[in-house]
Amino acid sequence: MSYQHTPQSSNLLEVLEKILDKGVVIAGDIKISLADVDLLTIKIRLLVASVDKAKEIGMDWWETDPYYSTKSKRITREHEHIDLMEKVNRLEQLVEKQALMQQLSLPEKVPADQGKGSVDEQKLESNE
Template identity: 55%
Template structure:
């Protein structure tokens, strides 16, 4: 007697973990992928590329000491305001050096 072969179940059916569970675990624990690419010609290093990828939640990244996005003006409005304030103060200082106080026009 022969039995029909059983086909594998589609993803998401009958499995203990769905995509949301897996993503939650990855973000909670964090995943690091690291690799180096090195190109040599006759024992002379021509190019080295170091790749590092970290996948984690913001809280987990901060816990690991990674918070570079908070200081990047392109990613943080607070950092952008700090950068503009610093730039404005520098421009005012340079303007004062160029215009003596008596020659400055009232605005």
């Protein structure tokens, strides 16, 4: 069974090829108003282009969106891990700094019976 292109289908293919090669932007706004008060505004922007053309103009959201890309999910997890490690390091530094400040600001504690001597020594001193 052979497949033959009709002039109409070949024209359609040519148009589709040009659209994908060059790209087409369709833009429109829908506004719903009541008594000159905008209740709802919908902005519609549609770009029809090949993947190569989209990348060329800087539209590669499918590569960075975790919903569409496993590579993006891995990168997102790595960034989250790095962020968490930085937070842990900052918290550890803060705890160490606070502990050091407490050591420097508090006088060294002396046990109650040290420095005054034992009870027997205190009696001897008071009797003398």
